[in-house]
Every structure is written in C-alpha cells, then in structure tokens.
Amino acid sequence: xxxxxxxxxxxxxxxxxxxxxxxxxxxxxxxxxxxxxxxxxxxxxxxxxxxxxxxxxxxxxxxxxxxxxxxxxxxxxxxxxxxxxxxxxxxxxxxxxxxxxxxxxxxxxxxxxxxxxxxxxxxxxxxxxxxxxxxxxxxxxxxxxxxxxxxxxxxxxxxxxxxxxxxxxxxxxxxxxxxxxxxxxxxxxxxxxxxxxxxxxxxxxxxxxxxxxxxxxxxxxxx
Amino acid sequence: xxxxxxxxxxxxxxxxxxxxxxxxxxxxxxxxxxxxxxxxxxxxxxxxxxxxxxxxxxxxxxxxxxxxxxxxxxxxxxxxxxxxxxxxxxxxxxxxxxxxxxxxxxxxxxxxxxxxxxxxxxxxxxxxxxxxxxxxxxxxxxxxxxxxxxxxxxxxxxxxxxxxxxxxxxxxxxxxxxxxxxxxxxxxxxxxxxxxxxxxxxxxxxxxxxxxxxxxxxxxxxx
DNA sequence: TAGATTGTTAATCGATTAACAATC
DNA sequence: TAGATTGTTAATCGATTAACAATC
Numbered sequence: 001x002x003x004x005x006x007x008x009x010x011x012x013x014x015x016x017x018x019x020x021x022x023x024x025x026x027x028x029x030x031x032x033x034x035x036x037x038x039x040x041x042x043x044x045x046x047x048x049x050x051x052x053x054x055x056x057x058x059x060x061x062x063x064x065x066x067x068x069x070x071x072x073x074x075x076x077x078x079x080x081x082x083x084x085x086x087x088x089x090x091x092x093x094x095x096x097x098x099x100x101x102x103x104x105x106x107x108x109x110x111x112x113x114x115x116x117x118x119x120x121x122x123x124x125x126x127x128x129x130x131x132x133x134x135x136x137x138x139x140x141x142x143x144x145x146x147x148x149x150x151x152x153x154x155x156x157x158x159x160x161x162x163x164x165x166x167x168x169x170x171x172x173x174x175x176x177x178x179x180x181x182x183x184x185x186x187x188x189x190x191x192x193x194x195x196x197x198x199x200x201x202x203x204x205x206x207x208x209x210x211x212x213x214x215x216x217x218x219x220x221x222x223x
Numbered sequence: 224x225x226x227x228x229x230x231x232x233x234x235x236x237x238x239x240x241x242x243x244x245x246x247x248x249x250x251x252x253x254x255x256x257x258x259x260x261x262x263x264x265x266x267x268x269x270x271x272x273x274x275x276x277x278x279x280x281x282x283x284x285x286x287x288x289x290x291x292x293x294x295x296x297x298x299x300x301x302x303x304x305x306x307x308x309x310x311x312x313x314x315x316x317x318x319x320x321x322x323x324x325x326x327x328x329x330x331x332x333x334x335x336x337x338x339x340x341x342x343x344x345x346x347x348x349x350x351x352x353x354x355x356x357x358x359x360x361x362x363x364x365x366x367x368x369x370x371x372x373x374x375x376x377x378x379x380x381x382x383x384x385x386x387x388x389x390x391x392x393x394x395x396x397x398x399x400x401x402x403x404x405x406x407x408x409x410x411x412x413x414x415x416x417x418x419x420x421x422x423x424x425x426x427x428x429x430x431x432x433x434x435x436x437x438x439x440x441x442x443x444x445x446x
Numbered sequence: 447t448a449g450a451t452t453g454t455t456a457a458t459c460g461a462t463t464a465a466c467a468a469t470c
Numbered sequence: 471t472a473g474a475t476t477g478t479t480a481a482t483c484g485a486t487t488a489a490c491a492a493t494c
Contacts, residue, residue, distance in 0.1 A: 010485065012428055016421035020402070034451060043407055046451090047487050054453060062452040063494045079424050080431035098321035099419070108420060109427035149430060173430040175423060179243070184266055190429035192422050196322070197331060198239035199415050200398060201302050204332035205235055206413035207372060207396040208303030233461070257475060269475090270463050277477060285476040286470045 011052050015075055017042070018052070022072035034065035081109035085173075086145060090162055091153035092117035092125065092132045095177050099151060100127045110149060114141055118158075135162075142169040149173040156180045234275050238298055240265070241275070245295035257288035304332035308396075309368060313385050314376035315340035315348065315355045318400050322374060323350045333372060337364055341381075358385075365392040372396040379403045 035046040060066045087110040116135040159180035258269040310333040339358040382403035
C-alpha cells in the first residue's frame with residue numbers, strides 16, 4: 001500500500017484527522033475538495049496535504065481536486081480500520097468505563113471483547129453488554145480469545161505487572177492511559193501513551209504564557 | 224523566565240513528561256541524576272535533555288548532573304502549576320465525569336469549580352463534591368466565578384455553540400475532548416484538542432503495520 | 447481549449463544530535 | 471587534581487513549504 005517504505009510518524013498522526021474532516025464533509029454532502037480548500041478548513045498548508053497523501057498514492061486529479069468519499073475510503077483503508085482486531089480493557093474504573101462507553105471501537109478497527117478489574121465491587125458489572133471479569137482470569141481469557149490490543153486503565157502501580165503479563169500473552173498493541181510510561185523498546189510492540197495529565201499541564205503552560213503565544217498557529221493559505 | 228523568546232511546542236510538550244519522571248525519581252529517593260542516565264530512562268538523547276532544559280536556564284552542575292528535587296521544582300514552576308486557575312467542565316457524561324474524578328486538577332495548575340450539563344438526569348448530581356448545574360446557567364456562573372479554562376466534554380454537535388458562548392464569556396483555554404476541532408485561530412485563546420479517537424486510529428495503523436515499524440523508537444544513549 | 451489543481455522536485459526551515467570547551 | 475558532566479555551538483537530519491511542469 002505504501003509508496004515510500006518509511007512513512008514518518010508525523011504523517012501517520014495526521015491521517016485520522018484527515019479521515020475525520022473528510023467524513024464530516026461527506027456527511028455535509030460535499031463531493032469534491034481541493035487541497036487548497038481542505039487546507040483552509042484544517043489549518044494546514046495545501047502543500048502538506050498533497051505531500052502527505054502522496055506518501056500512499058495519487059488520489060487526486062489535476063484540475064479537479066479530490067473526490068471526498070473516495071479519499072475518505074482510501075484513508076480508512078490506509079489506517080486499516082476495516083480489519084477488526086479484538087480488544088480488551090484492563091481497569092474498569094472511571095476512565096476504563098468512559099472509554100468502553102464512548103469510543104466507537106467498531107469504527108476504528110477494534111471490537112471490545114473483554115473488560116477486567118480486580119475489585120469485587122465492579123467484577124460482574126455489565127458495561128455495554130460486557131460483564132467485567134476478575135483480572136486473575138486474564139491468562140485464561142487471552143489464551144481463549146487472543147485479543148490483539150489492550151487498553152490500560154489501571155492505576156500506575158498496577159500497570160507494569162499487567163503490561164508484563166499481557167506481553168507474555170501475545171498482546172501487540174497498548175493504548176495506555178495509566179500514569180506509567182510503557183517503554184517503546186519492546187520488539188514487536190506498539191504503544192500509544194495517552195497521558196491526559198501531560199496534556200493538561202501543557203495547557204497550563206500555554207495559559208500562563210498566552211501573550212507570548214498569541215496567534216501561535218498561523219493559518220497559511222496558498223498564494 | 225524563558226531565556227530564548229520563542230520556545231518550540233515540541234520542547235513544551237516534553238516538559239510534563241520530565242516533570243513526571245523527576246517526580247517518580249524523587250519519590251524513589253534519587254537525589255541527583257545526569258542527563259545521560261535520565262535519557263536512558265526516558266528513551267531520549269542526553270543532548271536533547273540538555274538542550275531542552277537550557278531553553279529555560281542552567282539547572283545543572285558540571286561534573287555532577289542535576290539535583291532531582293530542584294529540577295522537579297524548576298519544571299513545575301516553568302509549567303506554572305502553582306498558580307491555580309479556576310476550571311469548569313461542560314458535559315457531565317461518561318468522559319466528563321471520568322475526568323472530574325481522575326484528573327488531579329489541583330496538582331496541575333487548576334481547580335475545578337463547576338460542572339455543567341443539559342440533561343435533567345444529571346443536573347443536580349454530585350461529582351467530587353460539586354453539584355452539576357444546568358448549562359443554561361453558564362453565563363451567570365462564569366460572570367460570577369470567572370473561570371479561565373473549560374473542559375469540553377459535550378457531543379460534537381453541541382460543541383461549536385458552547386465554545387462560542389465560552390469565548391464570549393472570556394474563557395481563554397480549552398481542553399477539548401469533543402469530536403469537534405476547536406480552531407487555533409482565535410486570537411488570545413489556547414486549545415488542547417485531545418481527540419482520543421485519533422489516537423486509537425493511529426494505534427490501529429501501527430498495529431496493522433507492526434512489522435514495518437518494528438523497533439521503531441531507537442533508544443539512543445550517549446557514547 | 448483555458449483554467450485549475452495535482453504530483454513531485456527543490457529550497458527552506460526547524461528540530462535533533464554530535465562535539466567539545468568550560469567548569470564543578 | 472582528575473574525572474565527570476554540563477552548557478553551548480556546530481553539524482546533521484528530517485519535515486514543511488514553495489515552485490512548477492504535468493495533466494485533467
């Protein structure tokens with residue numbers, strides 16, 4: 001699928017945002033869009049959009065632009081969201097439950113198949129039709145159901161052990177909300193460390209330095 | 224505080240992570256650390272750590288390294304987390320409630336002063352000792368309490384109107400969890416668009432391209 | 447066709463890494 | 471003092487932007 005062998009992480013991280021904007025455009029009945037107009041809506045340069053897309057293929061047409069639906073589908077296919085991987089959530093506290101309820105796993109390449117916790121208060125609770133299982137059953141469950149991704153929503157001190165067990169069980173992807181940083185240096189493991197606290201602190205810095213940052217992100221348009 | 228007038232966003236985004244690692248080190252009784260050892264723990268280069276810190280000042284000592292507690296305090300002060308800004312959450316659904324319960328606002332420069340929703344089912348509900356208020360009271364509340372930051376956890380279609388009203392009320396910072404992108408081009412407004420769905424889709428891409436990405440993040444160490 | 451807009455190469459800009467003199 | 475490690479300048483690398491020929 002990829003034209004160039006090595007796609008940079010910066011490009012990859014922009015793909016879901018393209019996908020989102022194109023989905024919105026499609027829902028609003030927009031049939032075609034030029035890189036110039038998309039760039040104005042997204043706050044990017046048209047050049048960057050064309051560069052990004054051409055990492056994967058020539059999806060546009062000179063003099064016309066891009067077909068919204070076709071490009072939306074292409075990016076979905078690049079992201080690989082049609083191939084559904086089984087997912088589990090470990091930690092059924094507030095964050096774990098909120099994610100279970102709010103994230104459209106089905107539209108993002110995943111299907112939620114299990115939720116785990118260690119507290120008797122939540123074990124057995126039904127979340128989105130899934131019953132919370134005792135975390136001691138993790139090994140049994142994973143051997144039977146072979147989940148590919150785990151959402152980590154346990155407290156910091158519990159995280160290293162859970163991650164270690166899951167890696168032994170063959171989990172390849174981690175979506176980590178715990179305060180613990182999953183290292184990137186395991187071979188064959190991919191990780192998204194979310195760290196909401198870091199995001200809030202970044203906002204704190206920006207709030208404190210508002211004047212220095214004023215009109216920070218330039219809304220460049222071509223020509 | 225800043226030595227150089229313009230600190231890049233890449234540097235700023237690494238600060239909370241430094242702060243977190245230094246806090247952990249401090250709690251583990253580590254008194255001093257060299258950029259080399261910190262780089263090994265964090266998966267960065269020692270050079271980058273020294274460059275980053277020297278944007279703000281010379282906090283180390285040749286031949287010794289950095290005093291963990293002093294550096295931790297310095298970064299906290301750079302982030303500005305001691306000056307507490309009043310914060311509100313708009314949207315008391317799963318995500319809003321999870322954030323209210325889990326995020327240590329007090330340790331991150333903020334104090335939660337109000338939670339809003341439009342649904343009669345949640346209005347009046349107590350979350351962390353705060354009673355959920357009808358969102359129609361937003362104007363009255365904000366004029367009285369002058370919050371500085373708003374956490375946006377409403378559905379996508381409600382977001383544009385809420386953001387518009389909050390900007391009129393003088394809110395300067397947005398921590399946005401809605402599916403709607405708050406544009407960066409308002410003058411004097413700072414925004415963190417979190418977009419958990421984008422993060423999950425990025426992980427989907429990485430999971431699908433695991434082999435190509437294998438051992439992606441190099442753990443460089445000096446010398 | 448003429449006008450528009452892509453795909454792609456080249457130029458620029460910024461961020462990361464390397465090197466090393468300064469100094470604790 | 472000798473060894474270690476910083477702060478800082480220079481070199482490298484990568485990502486973004488600009489330009490334009492190709493072409494629909």
